[in-house]
Structure formats: C-alpha cells, structure tokens
Amino acid sequence: MSSFMEAVNADKRQECNTSLKDEGQARAGSLPEIASLVELTLIGSMTREQAILAADPYSIGNILRDSETFFGESHDLGAPERLLAWSDEVRRLKVVAENVSYPLEQPDRLNGTSGLMLLREDSWLESGHLKELYEEWALQYTSGRYHTLVHPSIALRERLMYRWKGHMETMLHHLDEGMLSIALVSGREMPDADSLEAIQLTDLRDIQLEALLRASLTCYRQGMDHRLEILIPYPADLEEWSHMHDWIEKVAEETLCHQRRAVTYSIGALLRADASTHLAADLARCADLLVLDCKGKVEAEERPEEIYERLQTLAGCIRKAKPNVLLRVSGLTLPSDLPVLYRMNADEAGLEHESMPAFRLAAAQWELREEGRSPKASKVLPLK
Numbered sequence: 360m361s362s363f364m365e366a367v368n369a370d371k372r373q374e375c376n377t378s379l380k381d382e383g384q385a386r387a388g389s390l391p392e393i394a395s396l397v398e399l400t401l402i403g404s405m406t407r408e409q410a411i412l413a414a415d416p417y418s419i420g421n422i423l424r425d426s427e428t429f430f431g432e433s434h435d436l437g438a439p440e441r442l443l444a445w446s447d448e449v450r451r452l453k454v455v456a457e458n459v460s461y462p463l464e465q466p467d468r469l470n471g472t473s474g475l476m477l478l479r480e481d482s483w484l485e486s487g488h489l490k491e492l493y494e495e496w497a498l499q500y501t502s503g504r505y506h507t508l509v510h511p512s513i514a515l516r517e518r519l520m521y522r523w524k525g526h527m528e529t530m531l532h533h534l535d536e537g538m539l540s541i542a543l544v545s546g547r548e549m550p551d552a553d554s555l556e557a558i559q560l561t562d563l564r565d566i567q568l569e570a571l572l573r574a575s576l577t578c579y580r581q582g583m584d585h586r587l588e589i590l591i592p593y594p595a596d597l598e599e600w601s602h603m604h605d606w607i608e609k610v611a612e613e614t615l616c617h618q619r620r621a622v623t624y625s626i627g628a629l630l631r632a633d634a635s636t637h638l639a640a641d642l643a644r645c646a647d648l649l650v651l652d653c654k655g656k657v658e659a660e661e662r663p664e665e666i667y668e669r670l671q672t673l674a675g676c677i678r679k680a681k682p683n684v685l686l687r688v689s690g691l692t693l694p695s696d697l698p699v700l701y702r703m704n705a706d707e708a709g710l711e712h713e714s715m716p717a718f719r720l721a722a723a724q725w726e727l728r729e730e731g732r733s734p735k736a737s738k739v740l741p742l743k
Contacts (some may be wrong), residue, residue: 386413386414386415386418387413387414387415387418388415388418388422389418389422390422390425393414393419393422393438393439393442394438396410396413396414396438396442397410397438397441397442398438400445407445407449408449408727410442411442411445411446411449411720411723411724411727412727412728414442414720414724416716416717416718416720416721416724417694419439419442419443419716419717419720420713420717422439423437423440423443423716426438426439426440439716440470442720443470443471443716443719443720444470444471445723446471446719446720446722446723446724447471447719447723449723449726449727450719450723450726451726452700452701452705452706452707452708452722452726453472453473453706453707453708454471454472454708454710454715454718454719454722455472455473455476455538455540455687455708455709455710456468456469456472456474456475456476456709456710456711456712456715457475457477457478457689457709457710457711458477458478458479458711458712459475459712461477461483461487461488461526461530462488462529462530462533463475463529463530463533468712468715469533469534469537471715471719472537472715473537473538473707474534474537474538474539474540474586475530475534475537475538475539475540476539476540476541476588476650476687476689476709477539477540477541477542478542478590478592478629478650478689478709479542480541480542480543480544481544481545481546488522488526489519489522489523489526492518492519492522493519495515496511496515496516496519497559499511499512499515500555500559516562516566519566520566520569520570520573521570523566523567523570524569524570524571524573524574524577525574527539527570527571527574527575528577528578531574531575531578531583531585532578534585535583536583536584536585537585537586538586538588539586539587539588540587540588540590540627540650541567541571541587541588541589541590542591542592542629542650543564543567543568543589543590543591543592543603544560544563544564544567544592545592545593546560546563565610568589568607568610568611568614569610569614571587572587572610572614572615572622572624573614575587575622575624576615576621576622579621579622580621585623586623586624586625587623587624587625588624588626588647588648589607589624589625589626589627590626590627590628590629590648590650591603591604591607591626591627591629592629593629593630593631594628594638594642596638596641597638597641597642600628600642600645600646601645604626604645607626611624625648626646626647627646627647627648627649627685628642628646628648628650629650629652630642630649630650630651630652630673631651631652632652632653632666632669632673632690633669634651634673636672636673636676637676639673639676639677639680640676640677640679640680641680643676643677643678643680643681644680644681646684647684647685648684648685648686648687649677649684649686649687650687650688650689650709651670651673651686651687651688651689651690652689652690653666653670653690653691654689654690655690667699670688670699670703671699671702674686674702674703674704674705678704685706685707686703686704686705686706686707687705687706687708687709688700688703688705688707688708688709689708689709690709691708692708692710692711692714692718693714693717693718694718694721694722697721697722697725701725701729708722
C-alpha cells in the first residue's frame with residue numbers, strides 16, 4: 360500500500376477537519392490517487408470533506424490536464440473535475456474567470472466560476488480579432504487642416520460596433536445565462552480633457568457600451584437572460600464616477616428604448632490597489648459593486664506584506680461604508696494569497712485560467728479548516 364493510501368485509511372479514523380498543514384500529511388498528487396479519493400467518497404468510505412482536504416492543490420492543474428486523455432470524449436465528469444465541483448459547492452468565496460480567449464474558444468474554462476470578467480479591453484483591441492478594424496477607425500480620427508476635428512465615417516463606426524457586438528454575443532452564448540462583467544476601455548492618461556484623445560476615448564466607450572447592450576438584447580430575444588456588470592475604470596473622484604454613471608444610463612436608454620427592462624445590468628467601479636480610502640468609501644456608498652485591481656502590484660512590491668496591509672485597510676473602509684456591497688479582488692491568484700482575501704472579507708476573486716484549479720481547491724480547503732475550528736461547524740457534507 361502506498362504512503363498516500365495508508366494516510367487516507369488513517370484519516371478515516373480521524374476527524375475530517377484535520378489540517379493538511381500538519382507535518383508529514385500525505386496528499387493526493389496524481390491522477391490515480393485523485394481517482395481513488397473520488398471512488399472512496401462515492402462508495403461512502405469517506406466524506407467529501409475528507410476527499411477535498413486530502414488533495415494537493417498545487418498538483419490539481421497538471422492532474423486535470425492529464426485527465427483530459429481519459430475523460431475528454433466522455434460526457435461524465437472526470438475524477439479531478441468531480442473533486443473540484445465538490446469544492447465549489449462548499450466554498451463561500453466565488454471565482455470569476457478573467458482574460459480567457461476572446462471570443463471564448465473553450466467553454467469548459469468557465470467550469471466552477473460564477474461568470475466572466477473582462478478588465479482590459481484596451482489590450483484586446485490592440486491585438487485581438489478587431490485589431491485591423493479598430494486601427495482603421497482610430498487612424499481616421501484626426502485633426503483637420505485648420506485644427507477642426509475629423510470624425511471617422513459613420514459606416515466605419517457601424518462596422519466596428521457590429522463586429523464588437525458579434526464577439527460579445529459569442530461570449531454571452533458560452534456563459535449560458537451567467538454573469539458578464541466588462542470594464543469600459545480606460546484609454547491613456549489625458550491631462551487635457553478637451554484633447555483629441557479624450558474625445559476619441561468617449562466615442563470608443565460609446566461604441567463598446569452600445570455593442571454590449573445590443574448583444575445582450577439579442578440574446579434576450581433568443582431566450583437567454585444574462586446579468587451584465589459595467590465597470591467604470593479608475594475614477595479619480597466621486598464626481599467623475601457620477602458623471603460616467605449618468606452617461607451609461609443615458610446610452611442604455613437611447614440604445615434599448617422601450618426594451619430597456621429586458622437587459623439587466625449593474626454599474627460598478629474598477630479601483631487600483633493604491634486608491635485612497637476616502638474614494639473607496641465614497642464609491643462603496645454609490646456603486647453596485649467594487650473591483651480592486653491588484654494585478655502586478657504584489658510582484659512589484661519589495662515587501663508584499665505592505666500591499667496586503669493596504670488592501671485590508673481599503674477593504675475595511677469599503678465594508679464600513681456599505682457592508683453588503685459586492686467586493687471582488689483581481690490579481691491575487693495564488694493559494695498563498697488566500698489569508699489576505701479572507702481577511703478582506705472579499706466576496707469574489709478574479710482569476711486567470713491557469714490559476715483556477717489550484718485556487719478553487721485551496722480556497723475550499725481553507726474554509727473547511729476554518730469551519731473545523733468553529734464549534735458550530737458541520738462535521739460531514741451530504742453526499743448527493
């Protein structure tokens with residue numbers, strides 16, 4: 360008998376909330392071992408809690424890829440996917456997919472997620488499927504001979520809008536009535552509010568928003584009901600956010616007209632990790648949701664604990680201002696980031712595909728261990 364299976368048999372005689380951080384605790388780190396865990400759970404020899412806690416989150420991504428050879432042509436869940444599905448059921452912290460292929464090529468990448476979030480449409484426009492059309496539109500947006508503004512042709516604008524709408528429809532179809540969260544294009548830093556770039560950015564956001572709303576309306580007519588989240592990127596102050604909020608409502612009214620109620624959307628804000636606590640608190644009182652963008656922030660810090668401390672302070676101000684506002688954190692993707700996410704009392708975490716399996720499992724293990732320390736914790740999960 361392998362050391363892993365010996366440990367599993369020993370675990371049956373122990374409380375199922377035993378911490379896997381104990382010295383010498385064996386974990387399932389291969390496809391056969393994960394399959395053994397799932398089989399033992401299905402026949403009732405161990406609980407789902409024990410199976411989840413006995414798996415190695417750092418190996419689950421490779422195990423999942425290995426399992427595709429065996430389960431790729433089957434409609435049944437393979438053992439790793441089944442284990443991850445169990446972890447999704449017991450986990451409070453929700454997971455949102457980020458930066459998947461656009462348009463989505465592999466719908467299974469959204470397994471275990473509560474939706475899809477696209478924060479960096481600027482980068483996608485510069486390298487994605489609309490690159491040539493977008494560049495053609497941008498090149499026509501220039502100043503004339505006598506410094507008069509020359510807009511692109513209406514036909515070119517319509518082409519860009521309808522191509523963008525088509526891509527968003529594809530994403531919504533793959534979401535299967537899930538949530539799609541999109542940040543408006545942020546553009547470059549513009550010191551002059553009346554500059555050509557600022558006017559171009561406003562028009563581009565108008566095209567983006569109209570494409571999103573029209574795509575959602577088309578899906579609604581096809582019998583699909585999606586939830587949209589529109590994020591205002593990095594507002595400098597509450598006045599800017601309010602101005603953008605009113606502008607979004609105006610575009611929605613003009614685009615959807617009498618069918619406005621057919622499209623369900625909420626309006627939130629995308630904040631940098633170093634945003635002021637005063638701004639975060641103000642936005643929390645007004646916005647439907649807040650997304651903290653931490654991408655690259657922790658890696659850039661010589662002392663990551665300092666950014667963790669700032670994030671906790673920021674989250675504390677947000678919760679104090681509005682306890683029930685939806686708080687999502689993007690960019691903290693490693694299992695080692697879990698302590699700060701839970702101290703922030705975050706509702707959701709935005710993850711790239713590569714980080715998802717390890718994070719889904721590790722977060723479930725974290726919550727099970729924390730519940731195991733509570734006298735009110737349930738000892739066994741029901742087997743469905």
